[in-house]
Structures are given as C-alpha cells and as structure tokens.
Amino acid sequence: MNVEQIYTGCLAQGAYYIESAGEAVIIDPLRETGPYLKKLAETGARLKYIFETHFHADFVSGHLDLARETGAQIVYGPLADPDYAIYSAADGEALRVGELTFVVLHTPxxxxESSTFLLRDASGKDYALFTGDTLFLGDVGRPDLAIKQGEVTKEDLAGYLFNSLRGKIMPLADDVLVYPAHGAGSACGKNLSKETFGRLGDQKRTNYALRADMTREEFVREVTAGLTPPPQYFAKNAQMNKGGYDRFDEVLGRGNRALTADKFEQLAESEDALILDVRDRADFAAGFIPNSIFIGIDGQFAPWVGALIVDIKQPILIVAPAGREEEVVTRLSRVGYDTTLGYLDGGIAAWRAAGREVDTIETISATEFATRVERGGVDHILDTRKPTEFLSEHLEAGENFPLDYINGSRMQELDREETYYLHCGSGYRSLIAASILQARGYRHLVNVEGGWSAIKDTDLPKTAYTCPTKIDQQAVDRAVIAVL
Incomplete structure (x- = not known):
C-alpha cells in the first residue's frame, strides 16, 4: 500500500495518490494532470477511480481531464448531481482498489454532497480517513458556502455537520489517520492547523468542534461565529467543478503565448484586458506598465487573484519573470481564470526598449516611515491586513483597509488629492493594494516595505501603538462589518 499526499502550498490544498497491487485512486486532484500521469507512469499502476469529496469552491479540480486521459471513473457520494457522467456511490458503499477497500461516508x-472516504487496509482494519472539507486539523469546514436562499441556511448546514461528525467520524478509532483537503492558509475554515495530517484521537482531544460534551446548539453557534464573507470566486469555482470547464491543455495553449510589446498593447486595448504583473515586488515598484495590477507569483498568488479579480472570465495579459510564464497560466487556471491571452516577451525591459511609458510606486523602508511619522508628515496610514491582525496590534493613527475588501465601497471614501501610506505584514499585500488604487486614479501612494514586522523594529514610541489584551468575537464581527 502506498499513500502519498501531494500538497500545494499556494492553495494550502492536499490531493492524494493511493496505490495497491497495480491499481490506484486519486482524491481531489488539482487542475493540471501532468504530475498525476507521471506518477502513474512511474508506478505502472492503472487509475481506477477519481474520488471527489465535494464540489470544491477554492480551486478547480482536475477530475474531468484526468478521467478523459485515463478512463478512470469519477466518484462522488450521495446528492452530487453534476453535468457530466459520474459514479454516484451510496452511503456506506465499499469500493475495492487493489487489496484495499474504500468506504464512502456521506458527511453533509x-x-x-460532502463525503469522506474511509480507507481500510488489506486486513480490513480502518487505516485512514480522507475528510475533504468536512474535518480539518483544528477546525471543521465552514457551513456558509452552500446556503440557498429560502431553502437551507448556514445554521441548517452546521446542524448537518454536527450530525455527520458525531455519527460518522467520531466513532472511528483514535489511531485512524486524518487526511484533510486543506491546511493553514485556506479560507475554507477559521482555525486550520499548519500540520497537513494527523490522528483522529488528537482531533477528538484538541479540536474545538469535536468536544465530547458539546451540544448541537453550542456547535452551531461556535461554528457559525465570526465567519467573514467568502472570497467572491468560491461560488464560481464550485459551479465550474459541477458544470464542467475547458480542457487544461487548451487553456495553456491560449495563455502561454509570447507577445511583442506592440501585440501586447494592442490586445490590452482591443480585449479590455487586465495586465497582471507577477514579478518580485521590488521590481514591480521600480517600474511597471501603467494601470497594471501587482500580485506576486511568490506570495499567496492564486487565492489573491480569486479574491480581487471579480470577473472570472476577465481577459488577462501577463508580465512575468522569464521562464515562469507557463507556471503563471497554470496557477491562474487552478482558480478558474482561463482567459489568459499571453505574456510580454522580454518582460518590462522589452516594454522600455519599445519606448513605452512606465509607471512607479514610491516604496520606503520602515525606518524612513518611522522618521516621517515622528516629524508629523504622515496624515493617512492604511493598514491592509485582516481585521483580526489589525485588532491584535496596530498603529494608533492607522486605519484598517483590508486588501480582502478593497473592491468595496470604502475605496470611494479616499481622497485622490491626499497622500496615503500603506502597510501590511510584510509589504506584499500593501503593494497589491497600492497597485489597485493607482490603477483607479489614486496617485499619491507610499508603500512601506517590510510592513508591520519591520515597523515594530523601529524607534517609534510604544504610545503610537494600540495593543488590546483580548480580542473577543464581537470585536472581530464589528471590525468586519465596519470595513465591508
């Protein structure tokens, strides 16, 4: 028996490859099929099943392409009704893979349609549980993504989740391994662990949602408390996973095209394309194509694309580090952004060589920022971190302006004639925010490189800080409402 977790840090997502006696199953695969096909070729195994734990909201699964390329059956549990052929497994049904058995547990x-897959070894012993978004390490799946107006509420879903955990998962033995679909960094839960797998017994002892003495009412209240609005692309990705999508090789063929500066500019105008610059943030700040948006490939790239580019069919042109263009197209497709038109051949150097205009964003060190604050020359500070980060510690003069909600109405409250200093935790999110604001006509922007971690190391007096001793959930809820 071979059980392998294939973890993708940018999405905090775990796919799984399990092989036994020449047969294999893949659980919750990512969009591109190449890594899975390579693994199958290396082991010589035949892919029998592709298990989908649910209609994923935070990424586009590779199940359709993988099924076409291998002939494997796509398997969902009860209540899934996609627009393509699947094997709909019954609750409790056992499926054989080599010497192994997978038992389908419907866990709404x-x-x-959420289901978990219980793996039993060749001797019939319960070995591992692939929980999808039903159970994470440290948390459970949020119950607000599949609500239907007038039909089912988040409280209804939380109640179903309580029953699923107590009736299907918690009765299993403590030594059963838990393999979830996500770890820390995913927006599919509130308190996910940095660990990517663990023992069920540990979760029974430490996971707040699995307390043995917890009532249904307490569970519903705690699981639904403090839920921020999900990223706008979640519903769109779920629909793609349910309804189907273009083949990945077609998406890659369209997007991985080298364009001259002339052709790049022509497409930007004729297709109303968004120019997405994914280079290092220092390189971007020093010179970029006017009106382009920065989202660095070496940060939480795909989730920020999904959160900030509202139209999932938006035509996109890429400015990327040399040699990483295909990677960018691939990572965009993982969250459903399939309308990439190509990339600037030769990058920003080619743009400059063609005599085109270049824009910049002023970037200063945390030390210089502290100096300007002490001199009284800083009137507006936009802290682009999440409300919870802001509440934990921030500058007294700072205003919470979370990047997550930058496309909301609060942008209109800013004065285009005023100068705004932006910071986040490190400088990544604040530069994204600055690029968006500058593209919308805000020209007096200063990004603080190093962000909050660097600001705290300056000589700013502690009286400039607000640091509450306790953050209660009501404070978080009020902060979220305030920035929406």
Whole structure:
C-alpha cells in the first residue's frame, strides 16, 4: 500500500495518490494532470477511480481531464448531481482498489454532497480517513458556502455537520489517520492547523468542534461565529467543478503565448484586458506598465487573484519573470481564470526598449516611515491586513483597509488629492493594494516595505501603538462589518 499526499502550498490544498497491487485512486486532484500521469507512469499502476469529496469552491479540480486521459471513473457520494457522467456511490458503499477497500461516508454539512472516504487496509482494519472539507486539523469546514436562499441556511448546514461528525467520524478509532483537503492558509475554515495530517484521537482531544460534551446548539453557534464573507470566486469555482470547464491543455495553449510589446498593447486595448504583473515586488515598484495590477507569483498568488479579480472570465495579459510564464497560466487556471491571452516577451525591459511609458510606486523602508511619522508628515496610514491582525496590534493613527475588501465601497471614501501610506505584514499585500488604487486614479501612494514586522523594529514610541489584551468575537464581527 502506498499513500502519498501531494500538497500545494499556494492553495494550502492536499490531493492524494493511493496505490495497491497495480491499481490506484486519486482524491481531489488539482487542475493540471501532468504530475498525476507521471506518477502513474512511474508506478505502472492503472487509475481506477477519481474520488471527489465535494464540489470544491477554492480551486478547480482536475477530475474531468484526468478521467478523459485515463478512463478512470469519477466518484462522488450521495446528492452530487453534476453535468457530466459520474459514479454516484451510496452511503456506506465499499469500493475495492487493489487489496484495499474504500468506504464512502456521506458527511453533509460543509456542503450537502460532502463525503469522506474511509480507507481500510488489506486486513480490513480502518487505516485512514480522507475528510475533504468536512474535518480539518483544528477546525471543521465552514457551513456558509452552500446556503440557498429560502431553502437551507448556514445554521441548517452546521446542524448537518454536527450530525455527520458525531455519527460518522467520531466513532472511528483514535489511531485512524486524518487526511484533510486543506491546511493553514485556506479560507475554507477559521482555525486550520499548519500540520497537513494527523490522528483522529488528537482531533477528538484538541479540536474545538469535536468536544465530547458539546451540544448541537453550542456547535452551531461556535461554528457559525465570526465567519467573514467568502472570497467572491468560491461560488464560481464550485459551479465550474459541477458544470464542467475547458480542457487544461487548451487553456495553456491560449495563455502561454509570447507577445511583442506592440501585440501586447494592442490586445490590452482591443480585449479590455487586465495586465497582471507577477514579478518580485521590488521590481514591480521600480517600474511597471501603467494601470497594471501587482500580485506576486511568490506570495499567496492564486487565492489573491480569486479574491480581487471579480470577473472570472476577465481577459488577462501577463508580465512575468522569464521562464515562469507557463507556471503563471497554470496557477491562474487552478482558480478558474482561463482567459489568459499571453505574456510580454522580454518582460518590462522589452516594454522600455519599445519606448513605452512606465509607471512607479514610491516604496520606503520602515525606518524612513518611522522618521516621517515622528516629524508629523504622515496624515493617512492604511493598514491592509485582516481585521483580526489589525485588532491584535496596530498603529494608533492607522486605519484598517483590508486588501480582502478593497473592491468595496470604502475605496470611494479616499481622497485622490491626499497622500496615503500603506502597510501590511510584510509589504506584499500593501503593494497589491497600492497597485489597485493607482490603477483607479489614486496617485499619491507610499508603500512601506517590510510592513508591520519591520515597523515594530523601529524607534517609534510604544504610545503610537494600540495593543488590546483580548480580542473577543464581537470585536472581530464589528471590525468586519465596519470595513465591508
């Protein structure tokens, strides 16, 4: 028996490859099939099943392309009704893979079709549980992504989740391994662990949602408390996973095209394309194509694309580090942004060589920022971190302006004639925010490189800080409402 977790840090997502006696199953694969096909070729195994734990909202699964390329069956549990052929497994049904058995456990709550897959070894012993978004390490799946107006509420889904956990998962032995679909960094839960797998017994002892003495009412209240609005692309990705999508090789063929500066500019105008610059943030700040948006490939790239580019069919042109263009197209497709038109051949150097205009964003060190604050020359500070980060510690003069909600109405409250200093935790998110604001006509922007971690190391007096001793959930809820 071979059980391998294939973890993708940018999405905090775990796919799984399990092989036994020449047969294999893949659980929750990512969009591109190449890594899975390579693994199958190396082991010589035949892919028998592709298990989908639910209609994923935070990424586009590779199940359709993988099924076409291998002939494997796509398997969902009860209540899934996609627009393509699947094997709909019954609750409790056993499926054989080599010498192994997978038992399908219908565990509604995160979504109504959510199922987990219990792996039994060749001797019939319960070995591992692939929980999808039903159970994470440290948390459970959020119950607000599959609500239907007038039909099912987040409280209803939380109640189903309570029953699923107590009736299907918690009765299993403590030594069963838990392999979830996500770890820390995913927006599919509130308190996910940095660990990517663990023992069920540990979760029974430490996971707040699995307390043995917890009532249904307490569970519903705690699981639904403090849920921020999900990223706008979640519903769109879920629909793609349910309804189908273009083949990945077609998406890659369209997007991985080298364009001259002339052709790049022509497409930007004729297709109303968004120019997405994914280079290092220092390189971007020093010179970029006017009106382009920065989202660095070496940060939480795909989730920020999904959160900030509202139209999932938006035509996109890429400015990327040399040799990483295909990677960018691939990572965009993982969250459903399939309308990439190509990339600037030769990058920003080619743009400059063609005599085109270049824009910049002023970037200063945390030390210089502190000096300007002490001199009284800083009137507006935009802290682009999440409300919870802001509440934990921030500058007294700072205003919370979370990047997550930058496309909301609060942008209109800013004065285009005023100068705004932006910071986040490190400088990544604040530069994204600055690029968006500058593209919308805000020209007096200063990004603080190093962000909050660097600001705290300056000589700013502690009286400039607000640091509450306790953050209660009501404070978080009020902060979220305030920035929406």
């Amino acid at each position: 709550g995160h979504t109504m």
